[in-house]
Amino acid sequence: MNTFDIVIEICGSAGEGTISAGEILARFMSSQGYEIMSFDSYPAEIRGFGKCVAHTRVNLNPIYSPGKYADVLIALNDKHAISQLGFLKPDGILIYDNQPASFHEEDQSVAGMAEPGVTLYGIPLTQLAHEAAGNSRGRNMVSLGAMACLMEIPKDDFVTAIQNRYASKKQIIIDNNIDSFVLGYNWTGENIKKIDEYSFKGTEPAPPEDKLIINGNQSVARAAIDSNISFYAGYPITPATKIMEIMGKELPKTGGIMLQTEDEISAIGAVIGAGFGGKRAMTATSGPGFSLMTEFTGLAVMSEIPAVIVNSMRGGPCTGLPTKTEQSDFNIAVAGGHGDAPRIVLAPVDTTDCYEATALAFYLAEKYQTLVVLLLDFFLSNSIRNIDVPKPINPSFLSANIAPEPDQLNGYQRYRITGSGISPRTIPGTPDGMYFSTGLEHDENGRPAYDSDTHEKMTRKRFVKHGNALDEAPDVVISGDDGDLDIGVISWGSSAGAAREAVDAARAEGIKAASFSSIMISPFPEEKLKVFADRCNTLLVPELNFTGQFADFIINFLQRPVVKLNFVTGLPMASEDILEKMRELR
Amino acid sequence: MNTFDIVIEICGSAGEGTISAGEILARFMSSQGYEIMSFDSYPAEIRGFGKCVAHTRVNLNPIYSPGKYADVLIALNDKHAISQLGFLKPDGILIYDNQPASFHEEDQSVAGMAEPGVTLYGIPLTQLAHEAAGNSRGRNMVSLGAMACLMEIPKDDFVTAIQNRYASKKQIIIDNNIDSFVLGYNWTGENIKKIDEYSFKGTEPAPPEDKLIINGNQSVARAAIDSNISFYAGYPITPATKIMEIMGKELPKTGGIMLQTEDEISAIGAVIGAGFGGKRAMTATSGPGFSLMTEFTGLAVMSEIPAVIVNSMRGGPCTGLPTKTEQSDFNIAVAGGHGDAPRIVLAPVDTTDCYEATALAFYLAEKYQTLVVLLLDFFLSNSIRNIDVPKPINPSFLSANIAPEPDQLNGYQRYRITGSGISPRTIPGTPDGMYFSTGLEHDENGRPAYDSDTHEKMTRKRFVKHGNALDEAPDVVISGDDGDLDIGVISWGSSAGAAREAVDAARAEGIKAASFSSIMISPFPEEKLKVFADRCNTLLVPELNFTGQFADFIINFLQRPVVKLNFVTGLPMASEDILEKMRELR
Amino acid sequence: MNQPTYLDEKFDRVKKADFLKYRSGDLPTWCPGCGYFGIMDAFYKACRQMELPFENICTVSGIGCSGRTPIFVNSYGLHTLHGRSIPVACGLKLARNDLNVFAVAGDGDALGIGGGHLPHVARKNIDITFLLFDNSIYGLTKGQSSSTTPLIQKTNSHPAGNPDSPLNAMKLALAYGASFAARGFAGDPEGLEDIIIQATKHKGFSFIHILTPCVTFDKVNLTWNRLKENVSYLDSVHDHTSFESAMRIANQEPFKLGLFFQDTSVPSYDENLDRLNG
Amino acid sequence: MNQPTYLDEKFDRVKKADFLKYRSGDLPTWCPGCGYFGIMDAFYKACRQMELPFENICTVSGIGCSGRTPIFVNSYGLHTLHGRSIPVACGLKLARNDLNVFAVAGDGDALGIGGGHLPHVARKNIDITFLLFDNSIYGLTKGQSSSTTPLIQKTNSHPAGNPDSPLNAMKLALAYGASFAARGFAGDPEGLEDIIIQATKHKGFSFIHILTPCVTFDKVNLTWNRLKENVSYLDSVHDHTSFESAMRIANQEPFKLGLFFQDTSVPSYDENLDRLNG
Ligand SMILES: Cc1ncc(C[n+]2csc(CCOP(=O)(O)OP(=O)(O)O)c2C)c(N)n1
Ligand SMILES: Cc1ncc(C[n+]2csc(CCOP(=O)(O)OP(=O)(O)O)c2C)c(N)n1
Ligand code: SF4
Ligand code: SF4
Ligand SMILES: [Mg+2]
Numbered sequence A, B: 001m002n003t004f005d006i007v008i009e010i011c012g013s014a015g016e017g018t019i020s021a022g023e024i025l026a027r028f029m030s031s032q033g034y035e036i037m038s039f040d041s042y043p044a045e046i047r048g049f050g051k052c053v054a055h056t057r058v059n060l061n062p063i064y065s066p067g068k069y070a071d072v073l074i075a076l077n078d079k080h081a082i083s084q085l086g087f088l089k090p091d092g093i094l095i096y097d098n099q100p101a102s103f104h105e106e107d108q109s110v111a112g113m114a115e116p117g118v119t120l121y122g123i124p125l126t127q128l129a130h131e132a133a134g135n136s137r138g139r140n141m142v143s144l145g146a147m148a149c150l151m152e153i154p155k156d157d158f159v160t161a162i163q164n165r166y167a168s169k170k171q172i173i174i175d176n177n178i179d180s181f182v183l184g185y186n187w188t189g190e191n192i193k194k195i196d197e198y199s200f201k202g203t204e205p206a207p208p209e210d211k212l213i214i215n216g217n218q219s220v221a222r223a224a225i226d227s228n229i230s231f232y233a234g235y236p237i238t239p240a241t242k243i244m245e246i247m248g249k250e251l252p253k254t255g256g257i258m259l260q261t262e263d264e265i266s267a268i269g270a271v272i273g274a275g276f277g278g279k280r281a282m283t284a285t286s287g288p289g290f291s292l293m294t295e296f297t298g299l300a301v302m303s304e305i306p307a308v309i310v311n312s313m314r315g316g317p318c319t320g321l322p323t324k325t326e327q328s329d330f331n332i333a334v335a336g337g338h339g340d341a342p343r344i345v346l347a348p349v350d351t352t353d354c355y356e357a358t359a360l361a362f363y364l365a366e367k368y369q370t371l372v373v374l375l376l377d378f379f380l381s382n383s384i385r386n387i388d389v390p391k392p393i394n395p396s397f398l399s400a401n402i403a404p405e406p407d408q409l410n411g412y413q414r415y416r417i418t419g420s421g422i423s424p425r426t427i428p429g430t431p432d433g434m435y436f437s438t439g440l441e442h443d444e445n446g447r448p449a450y451d452s453d454t455h456e457k458m459t460r461k462r463f464v465k466h467g468n469a470l471d472e473a474p475d476v477v478i479s480g481d482d483g484d485l486d487i488g489v490i491s492w493g494s495s496a497g498a499a500r501e502a503v504d505a506a507r508a509e510g511i512k513a514a515s516f517s518s519i520m521i522s523p524f525p526e527e528k529l530k531v532f533a534d535r536c537n538t539l540l541v542p543e544l545n546f547t548g549q550f551a552d553f554i555i556n557f558l559q560r561p562v563v564k565l566n567f568v569t570g571l572p573m574a575s576e577d578i579l580e581k582m583r584e585l586r
Numbered sequence C, D: 001m002n003q004p005t006y007l008d009e010k011f012d013r014v015k016k017a018d019f020l021k022y023r024s025g026d027l028p029t030w031c032p033g034c035g036y037f038g039i040m041d042a043f044y045k046a047c048r049q050m051e052l053p054f055e056n057i058c059t060v061s062g063i064g065c066s067g068r069t070p071i072f073v074n075s076y077g078l079h080t081l082h083g084r085s086i087p088v089a090c091g092l093k094l095a096r097n098d099l100n101v102f103a104v105a106g107d108g109d110a111l112g113i114g115g116g117h118l119p120h121v122a123r124k125n126i127d128i129t130f131l132l133f134d135n136s137i138y139g140l141t142k143g144q145s146s147s148t149t150p151l152i153q154k155t156n157s158h159p160a161g162n163p164d165s166p167l168n169a170m171k172l173a174l175a176y177g178a179s180f181a182a183r184g185f186a187g188d189p190e191g192l193e194d195i196i197i198q199a200t201k202h203k204g205f206s207f208i209h210i211l212t213p214c215v216t217f218d219k220v221n222l223t224w225n226r227l228k229e230n231v232s233y234l235d236s237v238h239d240h241t242s243f244e245s246a247m248r249i250a251n252q253e254p255f256k257l258g259l260f261f262q263d264t265s266v267p268s269y270d271e272n273l274d275r276l277n278g
């Protein structure tokens, strides 16, 4: 059953329980031992009946991307579901309300608009919900019941999942939800004849292990706390707000402080202040907030103060598409802010990476005394995976400041030029290590100095240090064929999973291919990239921005053409789209 | 006398009249018909006896760079002048105070530290100043007198220049300055025997024409006013402050408004507000302020509102070197701010360009309804040239908004997708053209829209528009040999003049070479660049930043290696350094 | 409110008035029951009352639920950045003195991220009308503490309770030297209408602090019930030319409505410029 | 000042005290006669008086002539960005409650570009001591109008006269809810020393507004002469627990010195956190 792979989408309008139905589905699948990846889309407005989609992919093997097309579409709202039909497979299943509360014109009913190959199952969702609980609120549960029945999923296990989801609620709520589900399940069993091939029957997932069901934001927050962060400062912004909210809840438990600041400038300023004080600190934001922070990023670099910024990218520019995903802040992550200001940039590829990259970020920021930017995106922040419980963080990661030896304190120079570019650093409170730090160019003592020599030497020092951080880069991930390749796919961040899956599919079609990605973006493992590129006939660089920001970045290392594949759809990268391009290029 | 070319430097500490002596010298030379380029260096502190250098290059022909080495060094302060000796030509002239107020150790006297080939002229500057005016304030004038005498410059013309400089001052001040100059001149004539070859005698400058003696900031401000700007908003920052100060003085005269805002965010916000109102508006800043503005730059791009920002770059990152020059904001000018936000970037090469590029900036911002960034740097902002009075601005430049035709107002769509990417724009007050504008992604009517199609279409629209602005690019400047070249030097902004001179010098040494520069940086005339590059064996890209920001940018067009030549000395680009590299590469 | 009878009056006026012409065709995306509907009502009516030409109205907003305001007005509108409606509105007004410029901001916009702009538009006395939609919460980002959330209140960012004392917007405006400072209530569109009219007519910066409930994310502080029970208009004896009494009331009585302070003798920014350069 | 006799006393104390140990070896880059020398004097002496351990002092500054302060203190110091000493100092103090954190800002720093931070450090009552060096001008950038430059004064940015009315820093601090607000004068280092000591001991945010001349770029407003003639300490009857009388004096008498307001009952930020999460 290696090819078992099902994508289920629930589509409704805000307020119809779309997202919570998706959540129950994903948790249930995880509890059964399946690998899951789920991802919700919702509008930027609080209300306004915008379109919501809960997308869940279920598999027996590790999943690297959410899958572009659905096998099953559950339509809670016809209007929105019509616009989602393009993402239903030609031979997919549509479960819809055959007695919606309001009358639909023929061309406004989702069943009427579906392609011929689609299997239609009309269920009286509204009516059954009323039967089960006296109002239409339970339509989402009825539809899940119908789906479970059609997919031959055991009823009782699913009921337990609903029970768990609502455990903290009033009994009547629990009952209503379960009753709705069961009624949907039973009604479907009794009235509908299954005519499709999709089924969970016979899939034998590995026995459920100790898994964490988390999204990227939760993974980052958890890693930050496990990395002994003691200070978080932040300002709400989609899709990073949740990190702040978790910090507000969790940090006080460990004696840490979450400061909600008046803006993002203040947030990064406070993080730098805490870093100067020798404590680990972080802020998380998205594009608009990161833009505001760029002036301060220069201070962390120039004064050599550890700081960690998470930028979870959303659609841009300006306010853009606050609830859509994009990878268009690459340029400013790597080179935002004025002047020559090298900083470390890490771009995790999946939820597990989010944890590891965050732990690495704190280590690197502290050891290299600089800014580390962690680049996530809306998709990575919000998509849910069931991952293995992360391994404990390497103890050497937890305390990485290089302090001067006692005998170095005599004539201590905070910014001494060393081979590694790292100068031993004292923290306030150390009696003989006092120093003054400035964002002006300065000499080894930290005193402002504007002469040519000093600026050249100190600029070099900062770049040397930055370059050395490459030693700490996580291994690049190369997946696919060995030897000479028709196509090498080079990608980054949340797009890398889709690239990997596309390569697998292309190889199955006889294309010699492999994918390459690195979590460390700056400094970049350019030598490894060159070795990889030398094996490739064609280089393909898929990413979620218009101009190919990452592609342009690596062209500087490779100095040879690459094929750019860019999407600004607001959707996560789809392996299908990469595969199509690979076929074209083969 | 084609090779007549003299660089004179006056070096003193803050408060010794170094800068004003340099100014008089430059104005005098211009009044005689010489071409001049002069440039001052001073410390970032208000006081503190920091080093000042007034550097003036004098020539009969157009000058493109300030010249790295001085022929004549006038030392008003021994300590500072010692550190300037490295920039005196091996056979140059040193004029120094042979009876300074305070006793110097041998190794602290500039005369004692000069190289053997240097001609030393010791003048009792302090004593003569006292004789002339009763105090030492006039040492700068005495030294100018001595220099003028040694260089065989007619005394009376120079006296007139001093007279003019101080015309608005009290008579006693005028007299003191003139007396000091004359005494220095006469004493030198009577007591010093000229033993060097440097002289102005026999040079026959063209009869003085109607010239403007201005620096880049003045040139930009003048062009802005001539372009009918009606609103300026700004916040002081070196080296852009002067633009605001000129606006504060001049704009009210034409009924315009200069608003000094509380910060740079507010300044660009107000400029965008005025732009939305249909008026021409501008702000000027430097790196730190530009970093703060980057969030707002996205609004100008997304809402398609004209805005002009001058960024006069100084040494970075962070507060960096506020009074030194650098070209390290290239990246953020072209790609600062989150998201895919195309904007037009212009980088004038010299003082005349500053005028023309500013006029072009207003035209392009208005016509293409977008942000235009003008990149200057400390050197270009502050170096003084005597340029021809600029030609009147092309009338078509003065009114460039494409308004909808009356019949387009029915069903008016502010963001209509057109072939050119430009949508006809109404301004508030137009009865039938009302619209709502947002930095969210939006449809053709301006309504927020987050679907994939709209974002793709609108992103493309903005990039199409941006690309079309290339039609309006000033001609690229290619100077040097035709045909195949050993070396092509590609440069930008204030470095381009030095590149051009270096190429001339290299050609004189038999290297086949040419230089290439474009005022329009984004969009970039990549086809023209490719044609040029195809002629070149080696490409050399000199610029004033550490990583080669512009070089990396053009590698994306060329996809072939270039030789980077980078300086972060805080000094303007020197043709000598480029020439040296060209010899190495030949 | 003392006399909760205004609803009848309201329906009466709605029937007679054609103020809905100032409303755009776009359907508000706000939650049912949100106070912002009342504010818009007041705004439409004020425009109607003053007969402002549609095309001369410019509403400039920041980001937040309140930021959507311009899209619901039948006029020119600009939705800027979070916290930045004031700078943009100032530039627009100074460049185009002929327009009626209204700047709109949420409490996050106005006092949090954009809190640095308010002192300056006030001291410069730039002739815009500023509407602060104060619901004491971050609405659009779903319920985090704002600059006006009370101490100890539990929010999504401070689940154990807000550790920050709130700012008092009226005290700030007064301290900044605003030449016009008033408070309105979303639940009394008629009263707010009058205030907006006075503010619009005031030459110089006018500050309107509007108390308004966020029905979705604030269930304890500025709720409809709590507001309706507590708001009341300033006594008619209140001397709105006295900075000190305005400040005292602002400091002591958080729920007073009406015109706190007005100084018609301060020249507006453009008048000052004319004086200095003229 | 009423009794300009303090100079004698001063020399006396200089001779006896060893407060110069708190001064770093770096030579000030300020203009001769700049008021900042007097402020530093007061600061050194206050540190000496309190016997603060050198290594526990952190001075955090913005950009400006005033921004150079940390370099002249024998301790840890951080020169940040223009307008941003407050956020950085807050992060430092919250992460390291054991340190004595002083934030320094010019009037441009504090009320112009950084004016958005002051309300929040005050309302949050974060336990730092804030010294506002108010010379009513942009010193380092050479004489442009600042947020406290008087109306009509001619400056390099407003050669025809400043069209903006000045902000009153003390009114702002009070309106923001600062739990400690005092004013000092660079020309009276002894008085300022006392204020700095009280402020440092105050648990919570302490705001010190310091009047100080820029001898180079302000020849008319806060000059030595004008200040010396006009400053005077608050009457001993002034009740510094009364917000209203502090506000009244702040509004009416720009040259009063001393402790305007103190409220020791407001918990500091960390105390509030302990209470909520403890
Ligand atoms: C620079 C920036 N930071 C953060 C955000 C996210 N954001 C959008 S609205 C908002 C707060 C909204 O609160 P408020 O201003 O009170 O408006 P309301 O929604 O309550 O009307 C925030 C933090 C943003 N859009 N831009
Ligand atoms: C973001 C930014 N904008 C502008 C500047 C330029 N700048 C440096 S100091 C200063 C003003 C200084 O005035 P103030 O804060 O009153 O300090 P003072 O020099 O009077 O002590 C300005 C505008 C800067 N460094 N950074
Ligand atoms: S979230 Fe609150 S402020 Fe926003 S629309 Fe809903 S009720 Fe109104
Ligand atoms: S410019 Fe003014 S503030 Fe700066 S050091 Fe000189 S006198 Fe002091
Ligand atoms: Mg709000």
Ligand SMILES: [Mg+2]
Pocket (backbone or CB within 6 Å): D064, D106, D107, D108, D133, D134, D135, D136, D137, D138, D139, D146
């Ligand atoms: Mg100042």
